[in-house]
Amino acid sequence: MALLEIKNLTVEFSTAHGPFRAVDNIDLTVDAGELVAIVGESGSGKSVSMLALMGLLPWTAKVTADRMALDGKELTDMPQNQRRRVAGKDMAMIFQEPMTSLNPCFTIGFQMNEIMARHLSLTRHERDKRAVELLSMVGIPSPESRLRAFPHQLSGGMSQRVMIAMMISCNPRLLIADEPTTALDVTIQAQILELLASLQQDTGMALVLITHDMGVVAEVAQRVVVQYAGQQVEAREVIDLFDTPKHPYTQALLAALPERAKTQQLPSIPGVVPGQLDRPDGCLFNPRCQYTVEACKRIPPGIQNGVRCHTPLDAKGNPTDPNGLRQDMKVSS
Amino acid sequence: MFQYFLNKLSTTIPTFLGITLIAFAFIRVLPGDPIMLLGGERGVTPERYQELATQFGFDRPIYIQYKDFLLNILSGDFGQSFVTKQPVIDEFLARFPATVELSFAAMFLAILLGLPAGIVAAVKRGSWFDHTLMGLSLTGYSMPVFWLGLLLIILFSSILGWTPVSGRISLMYYFDIHTGFMTIDALISGQKGAFRSALSHLILPAITLGTIPMAVIARQTRSAMLEVLSEDYVRTARAKGLSTFRIIGLHAFRNALITVITVIGLQVGVLLAGAILTETIFAWPGIGKWMLDSIFRRDYQVVQGGLILISSIVIVVNLTIDLLYGLINPRIRQTRG
Incomplete structure (x- = not known):
């Protein structure tokens, strides 16, 4: 049985212009000890879906799912107070901005102690001891004295290490890392990624890594889910996905990697992710796709063989036509 | 932290000097001559006028008067009232506890009700509670103090007869003064009904005086909490x-408190200003009423001395707030400078 099972997760925000669907029928399974990456541009709903899983969205969000289960425990109909016992213990999350994610008014020791006091039955002394162990585990020098430090005395990289130490303190089965390196210096980014990957190996927890950086994905992930405008467009093993992307969006993302670029100028994907008011009919990617046919503009594609596309790409990167759409309709310019 | 304290302390010196200058100038630019007022309806002869002016030192150049005034204050001498011939500091100390008791009671009410109300309004943003509270606080903030005091007297004293109209305690009680706080002294005296009487005298002035700080605290707490909660x-x-x-009461509130503490500190000045009106309406024998009477009598020494004493208290309170902050x-705490 998979550790995490999500079926048909949809998140809608009520706005002045009516409901906005930030996450659109997402499925996700993560096995114990697996490292899955969720990739996509800003606004593709990757953070929102995981925040929904953790129960961290504001009350304006309407979350629906056929199934959202961790370790077989259904979360959708779990009462609030029980759900809070799952967050922080069985699944934990670290965030994009480490500098603002720690409370400026309390010491590192206090903030680490607090989560253990909530979920573990340890004495105060044992908690302090464990905090020191955890801090040295995540590579913080002189951890004893760090316990008395306040967040503003730490750098961004150090803060993120503290966040990681804090969030793995209760031995979660699943850790969600929401763009954990985006706000950090490039030199620190690699260190944090390595730390996460090695912690995942050592503790055997599953790790969901949210990122927009395909390079990061290639380095650490086993499986990749590509999201676009709140939908999943492709979900496959990392090696397969990098070798033979099937969705035009994945192909375009990979082509934008500096090490893969064939020209002097880095290729980009024209346009932006559609927002609430400019969602196209048919395939959501069609205005930006270079293989668009008439059908793409009218019929929303379903998921076939792990890819949401009318014209999935073949091994050579050329569009195919499994449903015979092109015979009936001429290719649009 | 000590460095921080010294820095804050040093900034109060120019403030204090500025206040002495304003206090000295303020009463002198008001039209009206204290000697003429002292003379009453019969007036004074030019000779007698000259005599009194020399006695009070009004015939000397104004900057000499200011210099003497400043030196006296620095040596702790606030002069004596023209009218009562009592030292200003004695008159002040005799009335000050009444004002402190009233201000404490007002601030206690303001914090006790304003703080939780602001927190709940922020957490339940957009709810009927939030809208009601914001409407009420706007009303409370905009309502003139004297009018609110009169309305309360009409309702609770005249119509309902629940509370006395004025004073600090019913005349049937008499006991020694220990703290100067009527409620506490009444408790110490052990006389039956004395505490109850003192409290019923205190409640309406406290509500009157506490309404504006309460409204401000509620609104500021709400907005600080809203900001922190996101x-x-x-x-x-x-x-x-x-x-x-724990999330709201500890993690969010502790951060919101940084702003709210500052606001509460600023309200102390508002309280002392509001005390003048409140004490006048309720005939509360505190420094507010004393100052007002002295201004009407052009009692230079009392007004300037009183202003400085009151301002010094505000300065000390603000310094304390800075330290708390x-x-x-x-x-x-950990930055130097």
Whole structure:
């Protein structure tokens, strides 16, 4: 049985212009000890879906799912107070901005102690001891004295290490890392990624890594889910996905990697992710796709063989036509 | 932290000097001559006028008068009232406890009700509670103090007859003064009904005086909490699976308190200003009423001395608030400068 099972997760925000669907029928399974990456541009709903899983969205969000289960425990109909016992213990999350994610008014020791006091039955002394162990585990020098430090005395990289130490303190089965390196210096980014990957190996927890950086994905992930405008467009093993992307969006993302670029100028994907008011009919990617046919503009594609596309790409990167759409309709310019 | 304290302390010196200058000038630019007022309806002869002017030192150049005034104050001498011939400091000290008691009671009410109301309004943003509270606080803030006091007297004293109209305690009680706080002295005296009487005299003035600070505290707490509740660290606290009470009461409120403490400190000045009106309406024998009477009598020494004493208290309170602020906010505690 998979550790995490999500079926048909949809998140809608009520706005002045009516409901906005930030996450659109997402499925996700993560096995114990697996490292899955969720990739996509800003606004593709990757953070929102995981925040929904953790129960961290504001009350304006309407979350629906056929199934959202961790370790077989259904979360959708779990009462609030029980759900809070799952967050922080069985699944934990670290965030994009480490500098603002720690409370400026309390010491590192206090903030680490607090989560253990909530979920573990340890004495105060044992908690302090464990905090020191955890801090040295995540590579913080002189951890004893760090316990008395306040967040503003730490750098961004150090803060993120503290966040990681804090969030793995209760031995979660699943850790969600929401763009954990985006706000950090490039030199620190690699260190944090390595730390996460090695912690995942050592503790055997599953790790969901949210990122927009395909390079990061290639380095650490086993499986990749590509999201676009709140939908999943492709979900496959990392090696397969990098070798033979099937969705035009994945192909375009990979082509934008500096090490893969064939020209002097880095290729980009024209346009932006559609927002609430400019969602196209048919395939959501069609205005930006270079293989668009008439059908793409009218019929929303379903998921076939792990890819949401009318014209999935073949091994050579050329569009195919499994449903015979092109015979009936001429290719649009 | 000590460095921080010294810095804050040094900034109060120019403030204090400025206040002495304003206090000295303020009463002198008011039209009206204290000697003429002292003389009453019969007036004074030019010779007698000259004599009194020399006695009070009004015939000397104005800057000499200011210099003497400043030196006297620095040596702790606030002069004596023209009218009562009592030292200003004695008159002040005799009335000050009444004002402190009233201000404490007002601030206690304001914090006790304003703070939780602001927190609940922020957490339940957009609810009927939120809208009602914001409407009420706007009303409370905009309502003139004297009018509110009169309305309360009409309702609770005249119509309902629940509370006395004025004074600090019913005349049937008499006991020694220990603290100068009527409620506490009444408790110490052990006389039956004395405490109840003191409290019923205190409640309406306290509500009158506390309404504006309460409205300000409620609104500021609400907005500070709203800001803090959307911070990343509050999300972290939720991700840790902490209880709602702990998230709001500890993680969010502790940060909101940094702003709210400042606001509460600023209200102390508002309280002392409001005390003048409140004490006049309720015939509360405090420094507010004393100052007002002295202004009408052009009692230079009392007005300038009283102004300085009151301002000094506000300065001390603000200094204390700054220190508290440093204690609450670790980012300030550990910076030098």
